[in-house]
Amino acid sequence: MRILLGVGGGIAAYKSAELARLLMEQEHTVQAVMTAAAQKFITPLTFAALTGRKTLTDLFAIEAAIEHISVAQEHDLLVVAPATADLIGQLANGLAGDFLTTLYLAFTGPVVLAPAMNVNMWQHPATQANLETLRRRGHRVVDPGSGYLACGMTGPGRLADPETIAAAIAQELRRRTDLEGETVLVTAGPTEEPLDPVRFISNRSSGKMGYALAEAAAARGARVILVSGPVHLAAPRNVELIQVRTALEMRNRVMERLPDAGIVVKAAAVADFHLSKVPDQKVKKTAARVSMELDPTPDILAEIGRKKGDRLLVGFAAETQNLIQEGRRKLESKNCDMLVANLVGGSEVGFESDQNEVVLLLRTGESIPLARAPKREIADRIFDEVLKLRLALHAEHGR
Ligand code: CTP
Numbered sequence: 001m002r003i004l005l006g007v008g009g010g011i012a013a014y015k016s017a018e019l020a021r022l023l024m025e026q027e028h029t030v031q032a033v034m035t036a037a038a039q040k041f042i043t044p045l046t047f048a049a050l051t052g053r054k055t056l057t058d059l060f061a062i063e064a065a066i067e068h069i070s071v072a073q074e075h076d077l078l079v080v081a082p083a084t085a086d087l088i089g090q091l092a093n094g095l096a097g098d099f100l101t102t103l104y105l106a107f108t109g110p111v112v113l114a115p116a117m118n119v120n121m122w123q124h125p126a127t128q129a130n131l132e133t134l135r136r137r138g139h140r141v142v143d144p145g146s147g148y149l150a151c152g153m154t155g156p157g158r159l160a161d162p163e164t165i166a167a168a169i170a171q172e173l174r175r176r177t178d179l180e181g182e183t184v185l186v187t188a189g190p191t192e193e194p195l196d197p198v199r200f201i202s203n204r205s206s207g208k209m210g211y212a213l214a215e216a217a218a219a220r221g222a223r224v225i226l227v228s229g230p231v232h233l234a235a236p237r238n239v240e241l242i243q244v245r246t247a248l249e250m251r252n253r254v255m256e257r258l259p260d261a262g263i264v265v266k267a268a269a270v271a272d273f274h275l276s277k278v279p280d281q282k283v284k285k286t287a288a289r290v291s292m293e294l295d296p297t298p299d300i301l302a303e304i305g306r307k308k309g310d311r312l313l314v315g316f317a318a319e320t321q322n323l324i325q326e327g328r329r330k331l332e333s334k335n336c337d338m339l340v341a342n343l344v345g346g347s348e349v350g351f352e353s354d355q356n357e358v359v360l361l362l363r364t365g366e367s368i369p370l371a372r373a374p375k376r377e378i379a380d381r382i383f384d385e386v387l388k389l390r391l392a393l394h395a396e397h398g399r
Pocket residue numbers: 247266267268269270271272297298299300301302314315316317318319330
């Protein structure tokens with residue numbers, strides 16, 4: 001594969017020479033790009049000698065006038081190591097003052113960032129907020145190791161080992177295309193069930209998990225259909241977005257677009273009850289008390305489960321207690337292959353949060369806990385396990 005190696009200006013820059021060597025050994029083509037600060041620590045010649053290619057440094061060199069665009073288009077992955085606090089800030093905010101940061105904006109493939117800096121700089125809320133932005137964008141952050149730092153302090157901030165960074169690169173390269181040829185249908189967000197023309201019943205789902213799943217699947221090469229309830233999120237890139245309001249509308253759109261084979265991920269928090277006959281006019285405050293009779297909505301997941309065919313079905317369960325027990329019950333009763341069990345009710349993970357912490361319950365009986373991480377990372381981990389499960393199920397059925 002063709003890898004762009006961005007080198008930032010930190011003492012760890014010398015270690016990225018080792019990373020370049022390792023990537024070359026793995027038979028990748030490596031194109032080094034250095035910031036001005038990086039060149040204070042190590043020379044472009046070092047990378048040129050290791051990679052057999054001229055190191056790119058100057059945005060304003062005559063031949064570089066449009067080179068950053070073509071260089072971006074010709075490569076499969078961008079890794080930045082070391083990613084300094086300053087560079088992370090520039091990337092998070094879209095500043096494009098030199099070759100590397102301009103290249104980053106022109107690059108549409110996977111991005112791996114390996115930060116290295118002083119422990120206080122690493123822990124600073126500004127750095128952490130910038131990293132959060134980059135993670136949410138789908139970039140992979142290889143966390144620094146802990147230990148003695150060049151500044152004399154001890155703690156997190158040390159560039160991850162070249163082997164660890166190379167392993168993350170290998171995984172991101174696989175994720176680039178491993179859903180090619182697949183159709184993935186994702187549902188997301190809450191539904192709104194009208195009580196009259198101005199009122200409705202809904203729930204706290206933000207849609208963030210479902211949108212992260214749609215985004216991840218599209219980035220991995222799938223054709224993605226996203227059926228979404230009302231949310232305040234931008235449409236993900238390269239995804240067909242179908243907006244719905246009620247559970248019934250969601251059911252109808254999902255059934256119309258259900259792929260024959262493929263992956264169906266039901267992340268939506270569908271309302272369980274609705275008013276079958278919605279009054280035409282606003283309900284007036286005349287009575288001291290109003291009671292309404294609600295009917296059950298169609299259970300979309302259970303309906304797909306009943307006619308599953310060759311589809312791989314992933315359900316979600318939002319629970320406030322008995323997570324695993326309830327999750328297993330829903331996995332069985334709705335005939336899912338995987339169920340993402342999600343503890344909600346707390347403030348740090350779940351519904352409105354950007355982070356999540358879930359347990360994947362598989363039809364094979366396995367349970368896989370996923371530690372707290374941004375929803376976009378959880379989404380990629382879910383698809384990693386979906387693909388493994390599919391291989392296991394195919395082997396089991398000899399299909
Ligand atoms: N679901 C669905 N249609 C419904 C209700 C739920 O497709 N009418 C799906 C959700 O998208 C989710 C899964 O079923 O993937 C579980 O949703 P959840 O609300 O946790 O479960 P319920 O079946 O509603 O069970 P309960 O209310 O007893 O927790």
